[in-house]
Amino acid sequence: MRLNALSAGVEAPTMCFSGVIHSIFHQACNVSLESDALLTLVSSEKGNLSQGIRLGTPPKFTFLNQLRVGQPFACRGGILRISGSELSVDLRTASLWHIDLKGLRVDLRQRDTAQAWAVAWLELGKHRRGNGISAMIAAIPVPRQNSMTSPGIKTLVEMAVQTVPALIDATRNLQVDGAITAIRPLIGLGPGLTPSGDDFIVGYLAGLWSTAGSDSSRLRFMSSLGAWLSQAAAGTNAISCTYIKSAVNGNVSEPIATLAQRFGQTKSMDSVREATRTALQVGNTSGTDGVQGLLLGCIAWAAPSLTYFSRSQLLLRTLLTPHHTQVNIS
Secondary structure, three states: OEEEEEEEEOOOOOOOEEEEEEEEOOOEEEEEEOOOOEEEEEOOOOOOOOOEEEEOOOOOOOHHHOOOOOOEEEEEOOEEEEOOOOOEEEHHHOEEEOOOHHHOOOOOOOHHHHHHHHHHHHHHHHHOOOOOHHHHHHOOOOOOOOOOOOHHHHHHHHHHHHHHHHHHHHHHOOOHHHHHHHHHHHOOOOOOOOOHHHHHHHHHHHHHHHHHOOOHHHHHHHHHHHHHHHHHHHHOOHHHHHHHHHHHOOOOOHHHHHHHHHHHHOOOHHHHHHHHHHHHOOOOOHHHHHHHHHHHHHHOOOOOOOOOOOOOHHHHHHHOOOOOOOOOOO
C-alpha cells in the first residue's frame, strides 16, 4: 500500500532520513529518527503537527494493522519505506503546514481580541475534559472545610495554587529564574501519553509567542526560558519532550495554533467557539490542558477584564494581578 502525504509540518523532514518505529496508535505513528527527534505520521482525520506528516489514508485505516514497534524505516528521494511492511509513503506530495505564532502579535488591549479570548475562556469552562492540571486550576481555591475533598486532590490543587500564579507573575515581570522555578514542577506532571503538566507548558508557550510581538525584553525572556526548557524537557517522556522543544521554537499542533490565530484574526465569535471546542477534543486531558495553558499564556502580559465573568471571577483574581482591559461579550 502506498499513501500520499497531504501535508508536512515545518519541522518534519521529507527527503532523506531513517530510524525505527517508536510507538503506534490507531491514527498516529511516532518514528524515532537517527537524530533522536521524533517524527509523527498521522491519518487524514487528525490535525497537523509541526513535527508531523499528515497522510491521505483510506476509510477505517489504522496504523496498528500496518506496522510494529522497532521496525526500521528509511526515506530516500521523498519515498518513505518501512522494512517488513507493505506500507510506503510518497512525501513529495506534501504541502508545507505552518502557523507562525511569532507573527500573530495578539494584543488583548484590542477590544475584539479581548472579546475572542473571553469567549474561549468561557468555552473552556463549559467543555472542560478530564482530570488534568486544568481541572486542578478550576478547583482553586479548595474549600478546606469540605471533608469530601480527597487529600490527593487537595495536594494537586495546592500545587497549582503555588505554581501557576507564580509562573504568570514571573512572566509578567520578565523574571527568568522565577519562571524556571515555577515551571519546573510541571514537567512530566500527571499521567497519560503526554503528561498534563507538559500539555499545559506547550499551551503556555504558545500563548507567550502569540503575544510577544516585537518586544525585545519579552523575546529575551522567551529565549532564556526556552533554552532551559529545551534541556529540562529530557525529564519527561520522548513524545512530550518533542512537543515541548517544538513549542520552545514557537511551533505547536494545529488545534492550539488555530485557536491562537483566531484571537487576532477574526471578528466572528462563533469561529472562536468552534476552534476552542476542536482544541478541547484532543486526547483525554491534552486538549483541555493545552487550551488552559494557551489562555493563561496570552494574559501573562495583558490581563482581560473580569467584569463579564461570573463563576470564573474568583479563579482569575487568584491567578492575576489587577491590570484589566474592559470588554464585553456578545
